Amino acid sequence: MNPHRKIGDVILQAEAISLSFGGVKALSNISLEVREHEILSIIGPNGAGKSSMLNVINGVYHPQQGHVVYRGKTRERMRPHEAARQGIARTFQNIALFKGMSVLDNIMTGRNLKMRANFIQQALYWGRAQREEIAQRAYVEKIIDFLEIQHIRKTPVGRLPYGLQKRVELARALAAEPSMLLLDEPMAGMNVEEKQDMCRFILDVNDEFGTTIVLIEHDMGVVMDISDRIVVLDYGKKIGDGSPDEIRVNPDVIAAYLGGSH
Ligand SMILES: Nc1ncnc2c1ncn2[C@@H]1O[C@H](COP(=O)(O)OP(=O)(O)OP(=O)(O)O)[C@@H](O)[C@H]1O
Numbered sequence: 467m468n469p470h471r472k473i474g475d476v477i478l479q480a481e482a483i484s485l486s487f488g489g490v491k492a493l494s495n496i497s498l499e500v501r502e503h504e505i506l507s508i509i510g511p512n513g514a515g516k517s518s519m520l521n522v523i524n525g526v527y528h529p530q531q532g533h534v535v536y537r538g539k540t541r542e543r544m545r546p547h548e549a550a551r552q553g554i555a556r557t558f559q560n561i562a563l564f565k566g567m568s569v570l571d572n573i574m575t576g577r578n579l580k581m582r583a584n585f586i587q588q589a590l591y592w593g594r595a596q597r598e599e600i601a602q603r604a605y606v607e608k609i610i611d612f613l614e615i616q617h618i619r620k621t622p623v624g625r626l627p628y629g630l631q632k633r634v635e636l637a638r639a640l641a642a643e644p645s646m647l648l649l650d651e652p653m654a655g656m657n658v659e660e661k662q663d664m665c666r667f668i669l670d671v672n673d674e675f676g677t678t679i680v681l682i683e684h685d686m687g688v689v690m691d692i693s694d695r696i697v698v699l700d701y702g703k704k705i706g707d708g709s710p711d712e713i714r715v716n717p718d719v720i721a722a723y724l725g726g727s728h
Pocket residue numbers: 487490491492510511512513514515516517518519
């Protein structure tokens with residue numbers, strides 16, 4: 467087994483998080499931990515609070531109560547781009563790519579944080595900016611090879627089938643070299659074959675880059691197959707937290723899923 471695969475220490479702690487939107491309590495007193503190099507899935511019926519939790523981890527939402535400790539530091543109020551700078555990248559439930567731009571250019575946008583030369587420097591010091599662009603391109607090409615999308619690198623994203631667009635979105639997130647990757651329903655709307663491909667890529671990313679992965683997914687087969695640990699939310703409350711085998715037999719989880727709200 468790849469040494470990266472060894473699950474490490476806790477790198478993120480969400481402590482007693484409560485988040486409301488007006489009268490709607492999206493998250494009630496949720497605590498969870500993310501360990502280095504693990505694949506953690508957050509599951510639960512529609513409206514359970516999964517995306518809200520991801521947005522708290524990512525710094526998009528600021529909880530009214532509780533806090534997030536990331537790599538030993540209690541996080542102050544911050545913006546999503548600061549999360550990106552700390553090595554946290556994400557993909558979205560609805561694909562957020564530039565549809566008219568090529569696959570390659572979309573992935574390059576994920577590399578922006580890594581670029582040292584800013585726009586003015588690029589105009590003034592053409593040579594340096596060009597050298598930098600070449601270096602960044604090399605990394606992007608590595609991601610393109612890794613995700614097996616060489617054949618579509620020049621294609622405008624909007625012309626691609628859905629499954630491939632999702633893969634390009636993953637590529638763009640990976641271009642930022644994240645240490646933690648948040649995936650919001652990476653397999654939604656995919657056929658069986660596309661799901662199998664995406665599962666393989668998620669496992670490969672985790673294995674080869676050592677990336678910690680937190681994902682939201684509705685397909686229970688997929689979740690049980692690829693997760694090291696699973697957190698289950700229901701109506702904004704945490705009702706389960708454990709290995710796939712523990713979750714499978716957790717009576718609260720079984721009741722929530724058989725209760726018909728899913
Ligand atoms: N920006 C917002 N403004 C108002 N209410 C919100 C907002 N975001 C989420 N909510 C509410 O918070 C609750 C939890 O929503 P959330 O999207 O986190 O659930 P979810 O588990 O991700 O659902 P789904 O599986 O349908 O995506 C829902 O009742 C939702 O309507």
